[in-house]
Amino acid sequence: LAFLLARSLSSAQLATVPQPARKVLDQLHPAHDQPPARLDLPGQVADEPTSARRAKMATADSLRARKDQIVAQFHEHADLVRDVQRQAIAEVLPALRDEEGFDEAAIAAGEALLRDRGACSPPPGPILHGAADLSPGSRAR
Amino acid sequence: VTVFRFCRRARFSPSASLKLLHATVHWRLTSSLQYLSPTTIDPLYLDQPLFFFHPDLVDRFGRPCAVLNLRHVKRTDDGSLDALKDYARLGWEIGRRYLTDLSRQAADKGDPKLQIVVIVDLEGAGMSNLVRTASPTPSCALRGCR
Numbered sequence: 001l002a003f004l005l006a007r008s009l010s011s012a013q014l015a016t017v018p019q020p021a022r023k024v025l026d027q028l029h030p031a032h033d034q035p036p037a038r039l040d041l042p043g044q045v046a047d048e049p050t051s052a053r054r055a056k057m058a059t060a061d062s063l064r065a066r067k068d069q070i071v072a073q074f075h076e077h078a079d080l081v082r083d084v085q086r087q088a089i090a091e092v093l094p095a096l097r098d099e100e101g102f103d104e105a106a107i108a109a110g111e112a113l114l115r116d117r118g119a120c121s122p123p124p125g126p127i128l129h130g131a132a133d134l135s136p137g138s139r140a141r
Numbered sequence: 142v143t144v145f146r147f148c149r150r151a152r153f154s155p156s157a158s159l160k161l162l163h164a165t166v167h168w169r170l171t172s173s174l175q176y177l178s179p180t181t182i183d184p185l186y187l188d189q190p191l192f193f194f195h196p197d198l199v200d201r202f203g204r205p206c207a208v209l210n211l212r213h214v215k216r217t218d219d220g221s222l223d224a225l226k227d228y229a230r231l232g233w234e235i236g237r238r239y240l241t242d243l244s245r246q247a248a249d250k251g252d253p254k255l256q257i258v259v260i261v262d263l264e265g266a267g268m269s270n271l272v273r274t275a276s277p278t279p280s281c282a283l284r285g286c287r
Contacts, residue, residue, distance in 0.1 A: 060201075067202050070255050074145055077153050084155050085144045088162045095163070102170055109175040110166040116143050116241045 088114050142244045142255060143237065177231040183224035189213040192232045194239055205243060206258040207236060212265035 056062075074081075093110050096102055102110075111117075144162070151157035169175065179187060186192075191213040198206040217224045236257055243254040 064202060067204070067256060070149070071253060073149060073153075074253055074255060075251075077145070077148060080153055080155065081145045081148050084148055084158045084162075087155070088144065088159055088166075092159060092163045092166060096167060096170065100167065100170070106170045106175075110170060113143060113166060113169065114162065116245075 085114055142241050142253065146255070172230070174230060174234060177227060177234065179231070182228050182231060183217050185215060185217055186213070186225065186228040191228065194236065200258050203247075203252065204254060204256050204258050205236075205239060206260055207232075208260045208262060210262045212262070214266070 089111060093107050093114070096110065097107050144158075147161045147165070148155075148158045151161055190208070190210060192207060192209050194205055194207045198208070200206055214225065216222060240254055240257055247254055
């Protein structure tokens, strides 16, 4: 994981990584911005079995290809996803209410998940930003 | 974004996606995930930053990064890991919501945020920390996010 990160973070962004983590990255891959020694073809990465993917060395290009493919799938399957979302709200939630006897508050929480509501505003404390002081000498480092 | 991740995991099969969503919503409601908040978490895990996101910490592709400091993996005074499991569940849930927020904000630019990077900091972590970390965690909270 650290190796993949070393490949995917730019130098400026790497500077914000806590010192202990950065030391690990430096040991694993000192030249973060060097071109990768091996390039995976973009199409090869995403649809291969997980075991085959793990056996390969990830590169910045392969990580970018994987990320771009997921974004492309997001746009390509937008209609299908909306249909599944509508169907889940119409069928899954009533089924759970009937089968498990969940109350309206629980069903509302399930609907919030399916509709992507209830997001992080205001920020919910220390796990998001709060205790994460990345300055030198902070405990986060 | 949440439903998309489940659809992707199900290889965009609507029936398989609905099964996954059914199982996940059932798990979330029976585990009372919606009632977890920083105020319900043992301060042991909040005083020392075991797991956190930071808005400045993104990779070169703009994906948000979380940091997991394994040296801060500890048992509570009663010797159990229950509080740690709650913390892990809350952490991933906040990650899901954070990703949803970022994706919504970036939607106009056509570059939704669909993945999270987790940096695992091993410095100062012993084998006991690793064993504790291997205890069951609700990976389904972010299922399909990898």
